[in-house]
Amino acid sequence: MEVPADLRSPRRSPDRSGEPLVRFEDVTLSFSGITAIDGVSFEVFPGELYAIIGPNGAGKTSTFNCLSGVYRPSRGRVEVAGHDVSRMLPHEVTRLGVARTFQNVELFPMLTTLENLLVGRHVHYTSTWLGDGIFRGRARRQEVFNRRKVEEVIDFLDLERFRDLPASFLPYGVQKRIELGRALVMEPKLLLLDEPAAGMNQEETEDVARYLLDVQEELDITQMLVEHDLGVVMDLADRVTVLDFGHKIAEGDPEEIQRDPEVIRAYLGKQAEKR
């Protein structure tokens, strides 16, 4: 539904005067001679929706892997919420409040939507196996609390009708939404979204965009997304970084990026050539 622009105020721009939540400082990542990321720096501030775009192999997913502790950069510093994550393991980074979704759906196919989401709450479980066995007191309270958190996300993402259906039975777009839900139940500070609209049709893409804006507006979670679909990025992101062959070639708000000659040559130009 089109809303006249004058009746919707411009989106509130996140405040960039404080401490950044993510600091990528001169990061280089190379594997046996191939340099995936070459001296890339950027900062992401709390509440921002920050996009990284670029052609295939530009180093977008590698950037995410450095942020979530999967890869260790060869040089430079990666900070999340003031912690150096470049020497941490993925599950330690998770405890800092970093959640991510993947390019390909990575759900437990035979678990229901509800169960897949409960798995996402695992990071918040503190009871012991013995306590869980007896299921009194804290273990029980936690279970109720966790279920409530999951139900809030089911409501947020309109997943009610899929609650008790196994994930593998569901359409691809819904599976992607469940994956987003699993990241949200972790109550992250930072959400890394790897191509959230990949493989979706127009309507599903619009839905995803809607949900991501709602996440920003209602839950105040900082989001970084890697995306191929330029339309999605231009409508959603507060700021964009463009990578090409591991180099950062531009950074700015979507309008600036669209006008940048370097970007047009490296990214849009190539896209146009491909077609």
Place this chain on the structure above:
Amino acid sequence: MMSMTSTATTDELIHRIHRDSLPGRLIHLAHDRSDDPALREKRLGVWDERTWASYRDEVLAAAIAMLDAGVSHGDHVAILSENREEWVFAELAAQSIGARSVGVYPTNPESEVAYILSHSRSVLVVCEDQEQVDKVVAIRDQTPAVRQVTVIDPRGTRNYADDRLVSWEEFVGAGRAQLASRAGEVLEHIAAIDPDEPATVVYTSGTTGPPKGAVLSSRNVTAAGDAGVEILGFSDREELLSYLPLCHLAEKIFTLILPLAAGGSVVHFGESIDTVAEDLLEVSPTVFVGVPRIWEKMHSSMMVRIANSSRLKRVLFNAGVAQGERLATKKEAGNGWNVVDHFVWRMFDLLVFRALQERLGLRRCWFPISGAAPVAPELLRWFHGVGLPIAEGYGQTEIAGMSHVVPPGEVRIGTVGPAIPGVECMLGPGDEVLMRSPQVFLGYLFNEEATAETIDEDSWLHTGDVGTIAEDGYLSITGRIKDIIITAGGKNLSPEQIENQMKTSPYIKECVAIGDRRKFVSALIQIDADNAGDWASRKGIAYTSFEDLASKDEVVQLIDAEVRRCNGVLARVEQVRAFRLLPKELHQDDEELTATQKVRRTAFYERYSALIEEMY
């Protein structure tokens, strides 16, 4: 939550409130049964319960908020939402202060919302969520009367610059805070309600022309409620699921009017429009109203499930349904069952019917009722045969939604039963059904001409429906006067009867019969994408889209066989001799269907004239 103080003054006030309006009835009910459950709504996976006292307090709080927003006597308050508690709070709050509620279908496109808001000159709009707000914001220029827009779920709208927006929580919260000091003020308003003044406007989505707003008084709706309770034996302990659009009277009767008339019952609001089947299973209502589409869907989903089940189950099921239909017909004809009949019924009830009813969520339902449109007799027989004796009801918006219903236990398939207490019914010229009753509406909003065409000098309501009345007063509806097909041979046919017959096939979702001034009857058919798709998959037929599926030769042959089967039940002149499959699904957004999913015939004939001509 703040509760009303029951001081001597409030008691005296309640005494002055009459029971001839819906808000008046709510106040008395909340007084007499304050702690009994009235509503349940499923939120975050749990059914939250609300008592009658809390129900009343929310209505009073919303009424205070409306007064503060400048809503006054005679104003219109529009509601654009799916069924949920706030819907009924807003409706009853508006009526409490002498304003009129106007329900708008949440599926209506922007243009239709604009028409209703501007035609009714609504001053306040209650929107469910961003989707509805976007429509109302976009049509701001066409609806200058709208002063405030309250949003129940404000997600995604917080940064909107439209200064009319306020969240429902904030809106009603302000009312709640003043409940202790100002409940009396609202009660005074309720005590002052004139039962013959307008209480609500229900827009009828005509299949021709723009919608008309039927104005109903408090007396219209309370009279319908009292008559309904009497003839149905509706108790004050029923359990209901509110899921049909609340802007339509069929659902308003069961969600609001009957519980308030009966002095209680619990109404459930499910999670969303997509979860009706699951909600139905959990609630297992004792009274359930369905429209033909719902029954058709239940029937076809059961048939598909049976087709996919084991051989033993199929054999048992078919035997059960055959015996069930035989026994139901025997009972309907007034012949008693013998010992063997009782035994057979009991056996199949245990083996087949019970499981089937449980799967549909209707095991506890003693009164399944069908309304809003005619339903095929074959479909009703099937349901009777599986122990769900669906009764048909009849009514029009213009007579507060219900004028006839088949009383429980006195079913006669193909009729809509006798007139309910207080309704006189007779046939006029051309066998048009005419009715007179305190339920007959006040007229169409801002449209005296249409009102004069509908209610004559002697107060008879002209329904536009053609029917027959049996000796014992049971009414049968044969069709709409304007839709009657007169074939080239001079025969008068009702397209609805032909179409409903075709729609008994699980593979046919929609059917439009054509034949006016033609040599024979033909039909345009929309296949049921789910069931036909399922059939194609089982046959190993690959398809990509709806259009592709509908153009497969195998599918055309399947439908051909179905049409031949359905023709077997029709008279010779009614039989469908040619048909074409529609390349797309009919949709409200394309102006092919009304909000109640009825085909807009005029628009339809125009759009598909090429396909139609092809057949002649």
